Amino acid sequence: MDHSNTSYAVEADHLVKAFGKERAVDGISLKVPKGVVYGFLGPNGAGKTTMIRMLATLLKPTEGQAKVMGYDLAKEADEVRQSISLTGQFASVDEEISGRENLIFIGRLVGFSRKEAKQRADELLAAFNLEDAAKRQVKKYSGGMRRRIDIAASIITSPELLFLDEPTTGLDPRSRNEVWTVIRALVKNGTTVFLTTQYLEEADQLADLIGVIDRGVLIAEGTSAELKSSIGVRSLIIEFEDERDLNKAESIFEGMFTQTPEVDRGRLSISVTMKDQSKAAKAIGELANHQIAVKDFSMQQPSLDDVFLTITGKPAKEKGGEANGE
Amino acid sequence: MENNSLEKSIKLEKRPPKASPMSAALTFAWRALLRIRYVPEQLFDVTVFPIIFLLMFTYLFGGAISGSTGEYLDFVLPGILVMTVAMITMYTGLDLNKDIEKGVFDRFRSLPIWQPAVLVGALLVDVVRYSLAATIMITLGYILGFRAEAGFSGIVLAVLVILFFSFSLSWIWTMLGIVVRSEKALMAISMMLLFPLTFLSSVFVDPSTMPNWLQHFVDINPITFVVDASRGLIHGYDVTSELLIITYISVGLIAVFGTLTMYFFRNKN
Numbered sequence: 001m002d003h004s005n006t007s008y009a010v011e012a013d014h015l016v017k018a019f020g021k022e023r024a025v026d027g028i029s030l031k032v033p034k035g036v037v038y039g040f041l042g043p044n045g046a047g048k049t050t051m052i053r054m055l056a057t058l059l060k061p062t063e064g065q066a067k068v069m070g071y072d073l074a075k076e077a078d079e080v081r082q083s084i085s086l087t088g089q090f091a092s093v094d095e096e097i098s099g100r101e102n103l104i105f106i107g108r109l110v111g112f113s114r115k116e117a118k119q120r121a122d123e124l125l126a127a128f129n130l131e132d133a134a135k136r137q138v139k140k141y142s143g144g145m146r147r148r149i150d151i152a153a154s155i156i157t158s159p160e161l162l163f164l165d166e167p168t169t170g171l172d173p174r175s176r177n178e179v180w181t182v183i184r185a186l187v188k189n190g191t192t193v194f195l196t197t198q199y200l201e202e203a204d205q206l207a208d209l210i211g212v213i214d215r216g217v218l219i220a221e222g223t224s225a226e227l228k229s230s231i232g233v234r235s236l237i238i239e240f241e242d243e244r245d246l247n248k249a250e251s252i253f254e255g256m257f258t259q260t261p262e263v264d265r266g267r268l269s270i271s272v273t274m275k276d277q278s279k280a281a282k283a284i285g286e287l288a289n290h291q292i293a294v295k296d297f298s299m300q301q302p303s304l305d306d307v308f309l310t311i312t313g314k315p316a317k318e319k320g321g322e323a324n325g326e
Numbered sequence: 327m328e329n330n331s332l333e334k335s336i337k338l339e340k341r342p343p344k345a346s347p348m349s350a351a352l353t354f355a356w357r358a359l360l361r362i363r364y365v366p367e368q369l370f371d372v373t374v375f376p377i378i379f380l381l382m383f384t385y386l387f388g389g390a391i392s393g394s395t396g397e398y399l400d401f402v403l404p405g406i407l408v409m410t411v412a413m414i415t416m417y418t419g420l421d422l423n424k425d426i427e428k429g430v431f432d433r434f435r436s437l438p439i440w441q442p443a444v445l446v447g448a449l450l451v452d453v454v455r456y457s458l459a460a461t462i463m464i465t466l467g468y469i470l471g472f473r474a475e476a477g478f479s480g481i482v483l484a485v486l487v488i489l490f491f492s493f494s495l496s497w498i499w500t501m502l503g504i505v506v507r508s509e510k511a512l513m514a515i516s517m518m519l520l521f522p523l524t525f526l527s528s529v530f531v532d533p534s535t536m537p538n539w540l541q542h543f544v545d546i547n548p549i550t551f552v553v554d555a556s557r558g559l560i561h562g563y564d565v566t567s568e569l570l571i572i573t574y575i576s577v578g579l580i581a582v583f584g585t586l587t588m589y590f591f592r593n594k595n
């Protein structure tokens with residue numbers, strides 16, 4: 001079998017994973033081209049972790065098959081493991097030992113000599129800004145540091161395909177940006193990244209291709225732009241100087257848009273949802289025609305809830321019991 | 327974050343060759359030792375436990391069973407040695423059970439390594455722990471007046487037999503550690519198996535003093551063979567047939583429970 005000529009990092013064909021009667025992943029087929037970031041987007045309990053665990057050889061699919069880096073998941077699990085790395089949703093390092101020891105430990109497991117493993121560990125600690133915490137037990141790390149040591153442990157041998165399960169859930173914006181920087185650097189280096197997230201913004205920022213999963217089913221797939229235009233809905237939010245202007249604007253907009261505008265009297269703002277962005281300019285222009293002063297206005301991205309609302313016709317709802325985050 | 331060093335560190339020129347099974351297992355053993363360094367209290371079960379056992383049974387039963395504690399100590403020490411080490415093998419399963427719940431196990435299972443290394447490494451460290459328990463008991467025994475007729479070499483041979491048997495017994499607990507979901511249930515099952523196995527044996531009294539029906543069980547209990555062999559090796563009498571039977575039992579345990587353990591390990595949900 002020749003593996004080098006496949007252009008896909010992941011080719012899943014109708015994967016199913018059933019736990020008892022529940023089908024956590026219910027027939028997902030997808031293709032991830034090499035060298036891209038694939039964002040797997042879905043709410044709690046959608047089946048993201050289950051999908052990743054199958055692709056990383058940790059769970060046997062109930063039905064279906066998949067190729068990872070050209071290797072058959074069922075028949076060539078060892079070869080698959082040679083080409084992938086996994087950073088699980090919950091710390092996939094040993095929290096009882098120090099960060100440096102973790103890196104040396106994994107380094108030795110993947111075949112480095114003692115000296116090489118130490119060198120590699122120090123190199124990664126420096127690159128991930130973890131030198132000061134190198135000798136501390138991982139359980140004493142902050143959430144952002146944990147994520148970084150976890151990802152560092154995953155790239156000890158520069159994997160061809162890296163699975164990241166909710167790499168930024170629970171992180172503050174600064175730590176989240178640090179993780180994003182790492183992911184971008186990895187992709188630049190040619191690693192394919194398969195990440196899961198609950199945030200459309202994250203998928204938007206990082207992913208070349210986005211798959212939306214709900215209740216074990218892939219309900220939409222495409223680039224960020226494609227998804228957004230298919231979802232369509234965006235909100236225009238306008239703030240006013242005083243209540244008189246707000247009231248006038250409300251009556252003008254009532255005729256313009258199919259959906260009734262939402263008015264926030266406390267913040268003196270009005271928000272309207274629209275499919276077509278050009279309508280925003282028209283709305284602002286109409287206000288100017290009526291000499292209504294606009295204090296500020298902004299366009300809001302559709303949220304994950306909007307995505308679900310539009311695609312499934314019902315709000316994203318938690319299916320399983322487990323809460324998110326660490 | 328420094329982008330230069332980050333990008334440089336991401337690019338790795340060559341992948342190292344796959345780690346050998348031996349080196350992978352030793353690396354896992356190294357990790358277990360590191361964990362002990364951070365939490366030395368982990369060693370309570372192999373240090374305090376044996377001391378309490380030895381003192382308790384020697385002075386509790388000594389007078390009643392042998393008429394004197396000194397004489398009883400010579401008889402009971404090899405037995406308590408086997409019993410204690412057999413009892414602490416159960417912690418192997420408990421530790422594994424706790425470990426599996428953590429995300430780090432997912433990483434181990436997704437690495438391109440000889441998969442049994444995860445377990446073999448842990449068991450290697452356990453053998454070190456068992457040796458520690460044995461050393462402590464024998465030292466304390468000597469302080470209390472215990473004497474081995476076959477001398478030091480007899481003791482060493484006996485300990486080796488006990489370690490070999492315990493290593494094979496451990497695979498029952500690793501299998502249960504993977505299969506049983508809760509730690510409490512695992513503890514209960516382990517106790518349920520270990521208590522009859524250790525007490526209904528030749529550890530404390532000569533089986534000929536027991537009722538007939540009990541003797542039947544005691545005579546086929548693997549622990550009895552290990553106790554008799556240890557006693558023989560320590561006090562210098564021939565136990566070739568016992569040793570042969572222990573070998574069969576141990577190899578059987580490893581073959582059956584080692585295979586089952588690996589099966590469940592690979593197919594764990």
Ligand SMILES: Nc1ncnc2c1ncn2[C@@H]1O[C@H](COP(=O)(O)OP(=O)(O)OP(=O)(O)O)[C@@H](O)[C@H]1O
Nearest residue numbers: 019024043044045046047048049050319320321595
């Ligand atoms: N080992 C298991 N046994 C039984 N049910 C499971 C198991 N693992 C997952 N499930 C169920 O499968 C469904 C999908 O879970 P999964 O963890 O894949 O969701 P997720 O998208 O990763 O959610 P989250 O965002 O909360 O991490 C849930 O209903 C969950 O309860």
Ligand SMILES: [Mg+2]
Nearest residue numbers: 048049050089
């Ligand atoms: Mg998950």
